[in-house]
Amino acid sequence: MKLNFFKYQGTGNDFVILDNRNHEYDGLTNEQVKFLCDRRFGIGADGLMLLNSATDYDFEMKYYNSDGNTSTMCGNGGRCLVKFAFHRGITRTIYRFIAADGLHEAEIDMDGTVSLKMKDVNNIEELNHKDFLLDTGSPHYVKMVNDVMDYDVYQKGHDIRYSNKFAKQGVNVNFVEQKNDDEIIVRTYERGVEDETLSCGTGVTASALVNFHNEIGFNEVIVTTKGGKLSVEYDRHKDGNYSDIWLCGPADMVFAGCIEIN
Numbered sequence: 001m002k003l004n005f006f007k008y009q010g011t012g013n014d015f016v017i018l019d020n021r022n023h024e025y026d027g028l029t030n031e032q033v034k035f036l037c038d039r040r041f042g043i044g045a046d047g048l049m050l051l052n053s054a055t056d057y058d059f060e061m062k063y064y065n066s067d068g069n070t071s072t073m074c075g076n077g078g079r080c081l082v083k084f085a086f087h088r089g090i091t092r093t094i095y096r097f098i099a100a101d102g103l104h105e106a107e108i109d110m111d112g113t114v115s116l117k118m119k120d121v122n123n124i125e126e127l128n129h130k131d132f133l134l135d136t137g138s139p140h141y142v143k144m145v146n147d148v149m150d151y152d153v154y155q156k157g158h159d160i161r162y163s164n165k166f167a168k169q170g171v172n173v174n175f176v177e178q179k180n181d182d183e184i185i186v187r188t189y190e191r192g193v194e195d196e197t198l199s200c201g202t203g204v205t206a207s208a209l210v211n212f213h214n215e216i217g218f219n220e221v222i223v224t225t226k227g228g229k230l231s232v233e234y235d236r237h238k239d240g241n242y243s244d245i246w247l248c249g250p251a252d253m254v255f256a257g258c259i260e261i262n
């Protein structure tokens with residue numbers, strides 16, 4: 001089968017995207033997804049997305065990790081898919097699309113920045129004063145550390161991800177250093193890639209929520225990742241819940257091509 005693909009990246013979190021509005025790629029197998037994401041034998045990416053058509057929405061986002069399995073929400077992927085939809089002629093002031101965790105809204109700014117509204121977050125489990133567990137569309141473990149750039153993200157991330165508590169469902173593991181009240185650095189070990197990626201949108205969101213600077217009301221946290229900067233805006237409520245969470249940053253096409261797969 002010949003496949004027309006598009007490669008996008010959002011702060012270095014990279015994705016193969018297929019336009020599946022005419023159901024051309026409905027039969028894609030997990031093995032084929034794994035092959036397409038392979039950095040040596042395939043195109044190379046952290047994940048693959050299908051742009052599906054959807055009644056009542058602008059489109060549907062279907063997400064696969066690079067291990068070939070479908071997964072939950074991907075924040076950087078969602079932002080890239082909105083830019084892709086725009087490039088494919090779906091132009092909206094506010095996009096409304098459906099993903100594994102429900103409805104998302106998104107906007108593309110004049111400078112090309114894509115802002116994506118994430119699901120509300122109601123439960124943050126504080127394991128101790130440095131370790132937290134929450135779901136921002138995908139499950140995330142957030143660990144506050146010092147000198148995150150010198151941290152062994154692969155080994156420590158792997159240890160937590162494969163610990164008894166998470167062995168079955170898996171978890172993404174974020175290591176976070178606080179720079180200022182409203183600035184953090186985040187490195188993430190991603191489930192389904194089973195390695196560190198340059199950036200993880202749902203992980204950046206989770207890390208920013210844990211690091212609020214205003215206990216009640218509006219917060220904006222600037223997040224540095226290995227692949228660039230993102231910002232996360234949100235409202236924190238007195239019951240500790242979060243709403244109006246927006247993940248904002250660049251999302252760009254890298255290249256497009258055609259590949260033959262078995």
Ligand SMILES: N[C@@H](CCC[C@H](N)C(=O)O)C(=O)O
Nearest residue numbers: 071074075076138200201202
């Ligand atoms: N890179 C993503 C997260 C993708 C899903 C994750 N690997 C999982 O399986 O939970 C992001 O930008 O959020």
